[in-house]
Amino acid sequence: MDTKRHYSLFDKLCLGLDQAVRALSDTPKTSGRPYPADKVAEERLSEEARKHAAGLMRINHAGEICAQALYHGQGIVSRTDAIQRKMQAAAIEEGDHLAWCKQRLDELGSHPTYLSPFWYAGSFCIGMTAGLIGDKWSLGFVAETERQVIKHLEGHLKMLPSEDKRSYKILAQMEADEAKHRDEAIAQGANELPRFIKKGMTLVSTVMVKTAYWL
Numbered sequence: 001m002d003t004k005r006h007y008s009l010f011d012k013l014c015l016g017l018d019q020a021v022r023a024l025s026d027t028p029k030t031s032g033r034p035y036p037a038d039k040v041a042e043e044r045l046s047e048e049a050r051k052h053a054a055g056l057m058r059i060n061h062a063g064e065i066c067a068q069a070l071y072h073g074q075g076i077v078s079r080t081d082a083i084q085r086k087m088q089a090a091a092i093e094e095g096d097h098l099a100w101c102k103q104r105l106d107e108l109g110s111h112p113t114y115l116s117p118f119w120y121a122g123s124f125c126i127g128m129t130a131g132l133i134g135d136k137w138s139l140g141f142v143a144e145t146e147r148q149v150i151k152h153l154e155g156h157l158k159m160l161p162s163e164d165k166r167s168y169k170i171l172a173q174m175e176a177d178e179a180k181h182r183d184e185a186i187a188q189g190a191n192e193l194p195r196f197i198k199k200g201m202t203l204v205s206t207v208m209v210k211t212a213y214w215l
């Protein structure tokens with residue numbers, strides 16, 4: 001007997017609304033993993049270093065808002081239950097990232113970007129579109145997103161003030177998780193995206209990075 005639950009369109013809409021509210025109110029579903037910076041001492045940061053670290057962590061928080069929305073959008077429309085469950089599971093790990101970035105922003109005395117609702121809505125639509133085109137393309141989209149996020153995290157690990165070891169530890173754990181998400185998407189049969197889509201994704205993320213650092 002098939003004991004797996006099948007969701008109706010109404011169930012999915014309610015789930016989508018719940019996930020959006022949770023992401024935008026910084027109460028996402030998480031896996032409950034410990035905060036990576038728990039055992040790392042807080043070092044004294046100059047005002048300039050604190051502001052710079054906060055700007056970088058605000059970008060990462062905005063990126064995680066986008067990740068939540070992409071996975072939620074794709075998870076809602078994906079064709080197979082197995083992919084749908086994978087997308088929702090990955091979204092929970094992205095929930096850990098979102099919570100960690102928010103906690104670090106609080107510690108740095110700062111705030112998430114004011115444009116979070118805009119980024120969530122845009123990314124959700126992109127995720128749904130990718131999901132509607134087909135699971136292989138949707139997975140291709142995940143693989144490329146994660147590839148770009150990893151590259152961006154590598155840059156941030158170099159740009160952080162050297163004293164900010166707590167942020168460093170968080171971003172290093174996130175980078176390892178994103179690599180896992182990328183590899184899983186490839187293992188599930190992700191299609192390679194056309195070059196113009198990859199370029200478009202880079203362009204959108206550049207706008208997000210530039211605005212989130214300041215706003």
Ligand SMILES: [Fe+2]
Pocket residue numbers: 064067093094097174178
């Ligand atoms: Fe993430």
Ligand SMILES: [Fe+2]
Pocket residue numbers: 067094146177178181
């Ligand atoms: Fe990820």
